Amino acid sequence: MSFLTIENLSAFVGPAPILRDVSLTVTAGEVRGLVGESGAGKSMIGKAVLGTLPPAVRVASGRIVLEGEDLLAMRPRDRRRVIGARAALIPQDPLTALNPSRRVGPQITNRLVDILGWTRHDAQVRALELLDEVHIPEPERVMRAYPHELSGGMRQRILIASAFAAEPRLIIADEPTTALDVTVQKQILRLIREMQARHGTALLFVTHDLGVVSKICQSLTVLYGGKVLEDTRVGDFFAGPTHPYSAALLAATPKYTDPDASLTPVPEAVIDGVRAEIEAFDRMHGHV
Amino acid sequence: MTLIRRILLRLLTMAITLFGVAVIVFFVIRVVPGNPIAMMLPPGAGEEDIARLKALYGLDKTIPEQFVIWLSGVLHGDFGTSITTRQPVLGLVLSRLPATIELSVMALVVAVIIGGALALTGTRRRGTRTEGAIDVANGMALSVPDFLWGLVLILLFGVLWPVFHISGRVSPALDLPFSTNFYLFESVLRLRFDIWADLVSHMFMPSLALAIPLAAIIAQLLKQSLKETMNLDYVTLARTKGYGENHVITREALPNAVLPTLTLIGVQFTFLIGGTVIIERLFSYEGLGNMAIDAVINRDLPLIQGIVILFALIFTVVNLVVDLTYAALNPRLRHG
Ligand SMILES: Nc1ncnc2c1ncn2[C@@H]1O[C@H](COP(=O)(O)OP(=O)(O)O)[C@@H](O)[C@H]1O
Numbered sequence: 049m050s051f052l053t054i055e056n057l058s059a060f061v062g063p064a065p066i067l068r069d070v071s072l073t074v075t076a077g078e079v080r081g082l083v084g085e086s087g088a089g090k091s092m093i094g095k096a097v098l099g100t101l102p103p104a105v106r107v108a109s110g111r112i113v114l115e116g117e118d119l120l121a122m123r124p125r126d127r128r129r130v131i132g133a134r135a136a137l138i139p140q141d142p143l144t145a146l147n148p149s150r151r152v153g154p155q156i157t158n159r160l161v162d163i164l165g166w167t168r169h170d171a172q173v174r175a176l177e178l179l180d181e182v183h184i185p186e187p188e189r190v191m192r193a194y195p196h197e198l199s200g201g202m203r204q205r206i207l208i209a210s211a212f213a214a215e216p217r218l219i220i221a222d223e224p225t226t227a228l229d230v231t232v233q234k235q236i237l238r239l240i241r242e243m244q245a246r247h248g249t250a251l252l253f254v255t256h257d258l259g260v261v262s263k264i265c266q267s268l269t270v271l272y273g274g275k276v277l278e279d280t281r282v283g284d285f286f287a288g289p290t291h292p293y294s295a296a297l298l299a300a301t302p303k304y305t306d307p308d309a310s311l312t313p314v315p316e317a318v319i320d321g322v323r324a325e326i327e328a329f330d331r332m333h334g335h336v
Numbered sequence: 337m338t339l340i341r342r343i344l345l346r347l348l349t350m351a352i353t354l355f356g357v358a359v360i361v362f363f364v365i366r367v368v369p370g371n372p373i374a375m376m377l378p379p380g381a382g383e384e385d386i387a388r389l390k391a392l393y394g395l396d397k398t399i400p401e402q403f404v405i406w407l408s409g410v411l412h413g414d415f416g417t418s419i420t421t422r423q424p425v426l427g428l429v430l431s432r433l434p435a436t437i438e439l440s441v442m443a444l445v446v447a448v449i450i451g452g453a454l455a456l457t458g459t460r461r462r463g464t465r466t467e468g469a470i471d472v473a474n475g476m477a478l479s480v481p482d483f484l485w486g487l488v489l490i491l492l493f494g495v496l497w498p499v500f501h502i503s504g505r506v507s508p509a510l511d512l513p514f515s516t517n518f519y520l521f522e523s524v525l526r527l528r529f530d531i532w533a534d535l536v537s538h539m540f541m542p543s544l545a546l547a548i549p550l551a552a553i554i555a556q557l558l559k560q561s562l563k564e565t566m567n568l569d570y571v572t573l574a575r576t577k578g579y580g581e582n583h584v585i586t587r588e589a590l591p592n593a594v595l596p597t598l599t600l601i602g603v604q605f606t607f608l609i610g611g612t613v614i615i616e617r618l619f620s621y622e623g624l625g626n627m628a629i630d631a632v633i634n635r636d637l638p639l640i641q642g643i644v645i646l647f648a649l650i651f652t653v654v655n656l657v658v659d660l661t662y663a664a665l666n667p668r669l670r671h672g
């Protein structure tokens with residue numbers, strides 16, 4: 049059974065399409081990679097699910113179904129509650145994702161208390177447990193700290209703890225390691241994987257790094273220009289991708305034992321091919 | 337830097353500022369034309385009378401000598417004697433100070449309430465016509481100075497729809513059982529809400545006139561900071577937790593967006609206090625500002641000096657309070 053199903057989602061900024069008929073599913077306990085270069089629309093998909101699209105973005109068609117509930121058809125208030133209770137975000141930049149004027153503790157417990165109706169005490173106990181799970185020493189002290197007193201790696205651990213706090217069925221991690229030091233990246237990646245496995249949470253993992261995908265994902269979706277080019281199992285993908293762009297992406301990826309190395313460019317000819325494909329799609333759907 | 341050192345440093349700066357103000361005022365009001373003595377004497381008074389009065393008020397000495405005498409008096413708590421009323425300056429000034437403090441604080445509170453409400457509403461309805469209307473209203477409020485708002489209010493609430501008192505601080509018919517001149521404050525303490533209502537009715541127009549420009553400034557800056565803050569990642573993250581727009585604006589964004597506005601309010605509040613001089617005159621409100629204008633008209637040098645020093649003291653204290661509040665609210669400064 050799939051926890052999250054996105055069906056034929058199209059979104060525009062003004063007249064310009066930024067998501068083109070996107071479909072993807074995440075099944076129970078699965079880790080799905082969402083891969084594409086910068087600007088491909090990866091974050092927009094996450095935001096569409098979580099209901100945090102910028103005001104300029106208009107969803108034109110499609111459905112987003114989370115555990116049988118059609119999110120786009122719900123009243124905003126109900127939708128927020130469903131998302132708050134069943135889904136969570138691990139954000140990209142831990143330095144900006146914590147409120148600088150609030151202590152860490154309430155930022156972990158507030159969802160439990162305000163949205164899910166836990167008692168303050170229970171939420172506190174839960175937060176301490178979680179901080180322990182994400183290997184933060186002296187959790188009591190950290191709960192009382194302000195974000196600026198902690199390192200980027202610590203803050204990302206806190207955000208991970210916070211994401212898992214309400215035992216969500218789905219977590220969306222939007223390039224959760226790109227803003228971190230290289231040495232910290234590996235630890236955080238390992239931590240997310242460890243937490244995901246322990247809690248059995250479905251994970252939509254946004255990245256531009258195929259090396260990371262090979263390590264933690266079971267399936268992946270390749271995105272370019274807001275259009276899904278390939279949707280496959282990870283094993284099949286690394287055995288031989290079906291789309292020329294994916295093949296070029298894979299060929300351009302250095303050894304995925306070395307996730308620090310950046311992508312070398314995909315050949316022009318392949319890009320031109322993808323662009324032509326997108327133009328054909330737009331013509332067919334009457335977008336300019 | 338510790339809090340104590342911070343305060344001590346500020347107190348030192350304050351003392352220097354006040355001394356500078358004293359020097360400038362003292363010399364300027366003695367250099368500009370206009371003779372206080374001549375204005376006191378009946379027409380046809382002789383040279384001798386003038387000389388006698390001059391000596392009485394110490395005006396026969398050189399200006400630096402006068403300054404030294406005045407300053408040593410001030411350091412002993414003696415601000416001299418008002419030439420027109422022949423009463424000690426300190427007593428006169430202190431008797432009027434509460435009226436001005438109450439008016440200014442009332443205006444500040446009104447400005448913060450109106451400005452804050454507009455900023456929050458504008459943020460809540462950003463991108464809609466409501467926000468556009470708020471921007472237009474802000475622009476209008478800012479392009480007209482406080483005393484003109486005073487005239488507009490007199491036309492509206494004094495002439496067209498006369499529901500508020502136009503002039504004075506309190507109706508003369510009322511018996512005031514107060515032991516201080518903080519009437520508004522005391523009327524609440526003594527539960528005399530009849531007097532309180534009369535005071536508020538008198539303060540309504542002058543305080544609103546003073547508040548309108550400041551409210552617009554607060555609305556504009558706070559709305560801008562709020563809108564910028566609303567795009568930050570921690571606000572987005574709070575939305576994904578299930579929080580709605582109102583919570584996100586007031587609990588996540590506001591505490592972070594409010595700091596620049598707070599600093600600005602501090603600076604603008606001193607301008608507002610400066611504005612009381614004309615507004616008090618316009619509404620015949622018996623405060624320090626009204627007294628200041630009389631003092632200038634009568635060339636009452638000791639009284640002018642006393643009032644100016646007091647205003648300068650108020651300004652510097654307001655700035656100090658703003659600074660300390662800012663430090664207390666910003667955890668980065670507090671722990672840094
Ligand atoms: N706030 C915004 N308003 C309008 N367009 C945006 C906004 N943010 C991003 N976009 C556009 O949406 C597209 C997809 O962006 P995004 O999903 O952030 O890409 P990425 O794959 O790097 O996460 C890009 O073309 C970008 O220019």
Ligand SMILES: [Mg+2]
Pocket residue numbers: 090091092222
């Ligand atoms: Mg992105």
